[in-house]
Amino acid sequence: MLAIDVKDLRKQFNVQKNREGLSGALKDLFKREYNEVTAVKDISFQIPEGEICGYIGENGAGKSTTIKMLTGILVPTSGHIKVNGFIPYKDREKFVGGIGVVFGQRSQLWWDIGVIESFQLLRKVYRVSEQDFRKRLNELVERLQLGDLLNRPVRKLSLGQRMRCELVASLLHNPSILFLDEPTIGLDIVVKTEIRDFLMQMNKEQGTTILLTTHDLQDIEALCSRVIMLDDGRIIYDGGLDELKNRWSKGREIQFQFARHTPIEKLKQLTESLDVTWTPENDVTAKMWLPHAVNVSDALARVVGGVEIRDIKIFETNTDDIVRGIYQSGSAAVSKETSQS
Numbered sequence: 281m282l283a284i285d286v287k288d289l290r291k292q293f294n295v296q297k298n299r300e301g302l303s304g305a306l307k308d309l310f311k312r313e314y315n316e317v318t319a320v321k322d323i324s325f326q327i328p329e330g331e332i333c334g335y336i337g338e339n340g341a342g343k344s345t346t347i348k349m350l351t352g353i354l355v356p357t358s359g360h361i362k363v364n365g366f367i368p369y370k371d372r373e374k375f376v377g378g379i380g381v382v383f384g385q386r387s388q389l390w391w392d393i394g395v396i397e398s399f400q401l402l403r404k405v406y407r408v409s410e411q412d413f414r415k416r417l418n419e420l421v422e423r424l425q426l427g428d429l430l431n432r433p434v435r436k437l438s439l440g441q442r443m444r445c446e447l448v449a450s451l452l453h454n455p456s457i458l459f460l461d462e463p464t465i466g467l468d469i470v471v472k473t474e475i476r477d478f479l480m481q482m483n484k485e486q487g488t489t490i491l492l493t494t495h496d497l498q499d500i501e502a503l504c505s506r507v508i509m510l511d512d513g514r515i516i517y518d519g520g521l522d523e524l525k526n527r528w529s530k531g532r533e534i535q536f537q538f539a540r541h542t543p544i545e546k547l548k549q550l551t552e553s554l555d556v557t558w559t560p561e562n563d564v565t566a567k568m569w570l571p572h573a574v575n576v577s578d579a580l581a582r583v584v585g586g587v588e589i590r591d592i593k594i595f596e597t598n599t600d601d602i603v604r605g606i607y608q609s610g611s612a613a614v615s616k617e618t619s620q621s
């Protein structure tokens with residue numbers, strides 16, 4: 281079954297214009313003028329149950345606006361949304377029981393009271409029985425190592441501790457879909473890794489569907505098999521992470537460490553008919569850059585067959601570089617080509 285089904289979804293905001301000077305302000309008092317901002321422009325996608333999908337794009341691309349529509353916070357200007365079989369902004373009461381939401385930049389916990397008291401309030405909001413709540417809380421507290429934190433007020437927690445509590449808060453009612461908007465923002469690498477491991481395990485064991493917006497491409501690499509990329513309110517890529525890398529990464533680089541001094545001319549000779557580029561690093565190491573069209577094992581076989589090698593390292597273009605490249609290459613032109621091919 282589909283966890284999320286979106287068709288031709290659009291959101292427009294009317295933003296009030298402020299005219300200049302005193303006379304402008306007076307005019308604004310009597311007759312307001314508005315600019316239309318279209319944050320999301322007729323997007324369509326479907327996410328099956330159990331998938332972890334990355335939703336990425338530059339600042340202002342329309343990610344948060346989409347998440348807000350999917351979670352029922354905003355009403356779309358046009359288009360259709362079904363999440364867990366519900367229309368989020370219409371069926372709110374039934375709908376919220378099946379979803380969890382974490383906005384990395386905002387808290388759903390009460391600042392001045394103990395964490396456990398916030399959890400108890402949420403238990404009541406979501407109408408979870410005391411027995412189910414205890415069971416679920418114990419599991420989550422153990423997994424995310426929150427034991428010592430439960431009685432502290434939220435304002436006394438570090439960002440990493442608070443984010444782990446936010447995750448627990450969003451999962452107390454055992455939702456089948458989790459929306460995460462920048463869940464690892466500002467966290468150190470240890471906490472990021474803990475959170476990624478936790479999400480991965482939860483998805484594996486319980487089949488939780490996760491839609492994740494992030495600027496941290498390591499999150500995507502660690503968690504998502506699929507990526508939807510937005511640019512200026514439109515989807516410019518929807519597909520596998522590997523495909524994204526293959527399509528957009530320009531090539532690979534292989535670093536060779538040779539047993540003895542190997543002149544670059546000799547290496548060029550060995551790979552003569554291949555479209556590769558050699559860069560010497562020192563007497564015994566050199567790098568070979570090869571585009572995707574060149575088969576890695578062909579290239580390796582030529583070199584290995586001709587000179588003695590101590591070590592080899594293969595470097596893939598990382599996802600950061602790929603995404604930057606897509607944006608720089610002019611998204612509108614890319615969008616058609618990418619979505620049609």
Ligand SMILES: Nc1ncnc2c1ncn2[C@@H]1O[C@H](COP(=O)(O)OP(=O)(O)OP(=O)(O)O)[C@@H](O)[C@H]1O
Binds near residue numbers: 293294339341344
């Ligand atoms: N309530 C609002 N009123 C007017 N314009 C808005 C509103 N919310 C968002 N926008 C505009 O819609 C566009 C998309 O914003 P959105 O917050 O969805 O982007 P985003 O991809 O989440 O960006 P970021 O990564 O910075 O969070 C932006 O131009 C933003 O200024």
